[in-house]
Amino acid sequence: MRHIALFDMDGTLIDSGLDITLSINHVRASYYNLDPLSVQAVIDAINAPERNLSEIFYGQSHYEARAKELFxxxxxxxxxxxxxxxxxxxxxxxxxxxxxxxxxxxxxxxxIFAKRMLKHLELDSFFQLIIGADDVDLPKPHPQMLHRHLDHYHYNFGTDYALMIGDNSKDMEAAQKAGITSVFAGWGFSSKGDGDYFASSPQSLFDIITTKKGTV
Structure with a gap:
């Protein structure tokens, strides 16, 4: 039996909240004359299940091309x-x-950001494949990204065991739609969430990945 672990990045593998916030605040100040947001406000907005981020971040009903480019x-x-x-x-x-x-x-x-950050942190070599939103037509919670991974690994639903680990409801929903196990990462951007399993720490996640449905 092969075990396959798919990880979300921001808020799961890495804490990128400060840098995301600094870039958002740069756009707010440069184009919209808005006061800076706190890191927590940005993280809460990102994790909200239903939200208009352009409205929250920039006071605009939709993202302007210039704001996206500057960010x-x-x-x-x-x-x-x-x-x-x-x-x-x-x-x-x-x-x-x-x-x-x-x-x-x-x-x-x-x-481009995912690969740059993971390489900078010397984590990229652990992963066989890194897929970002620009690599698919539909991002999470659509399961297309997960299907791309599973196809790449020639996943067998009958004999392999695959998990999606993330800190957001979109990760859990994508896993459910893809028919694989979901694990909520409780140490990152959000401490509460629903999945097939809840991992309070990376240490507890190791046991979930390696002991469920047999051993590696």
């Missing part, structure tokens, strides 16, 4: 300034790698 330009440099892996993540990935667990990243962040 991406600023964030390309900003995204590696303060980002850190959550405590225990590096050890978790190393232990899973040693157990021959197949690992991938399924993030709604653009892939």
């Amino acid at each position: 991406e330009t600023h964030y390309f440099d900003q995204c590696i300034q303060n980002v850190t892996p959550y405590q225990g993540i590096r050890e978790l990935l190393s232990a899973l790698y040693d157990k021959n667990v197949i690992m991938g990243v399924a993030t709604n962040a653009p892939s």
Whole structure:
């Protein structure tokens, strides 16, 4: 039996909240003369199940092209300034790698940022595949991103065991739609959520990945 672990990135593997907030506030000040938002306000908005982020972040009913362009330009440099892996993540990935667990990243962040941050943190080598929102037509909660991973690994629903680990309801919904196990990561951007399993720490996640439905 092969075990396949798909990870969300922001709020699950890495704490990127400060850098995201700094880039959003740069756009707010540059184009909209708005006061800065706190990191917690930005994280709460990102994790809200139903929200209009352009309204919350910039006071606009929809994203303006200039705001999107400025954010991406600023964030390309900003995204590696303060980002850190959550405590225990590096050890978790190393232990899973040693157990021959197949690992991938399924993030709604653009892939250029995901790959840049994970490479900067020297985490990218743990993953066979990193898929961002720009690599698919429909981001999470649609399961397309997860199906891309499972197809790449030639996943067998009868003999393999696959999990999606994330800190957002979109991750849990995508896993359900893809027909794989969902695990809510309670250490990141959100401490409460519903999944097939709840992991309070990366250490507890190791047991969920490696012991359910047999051993690796």
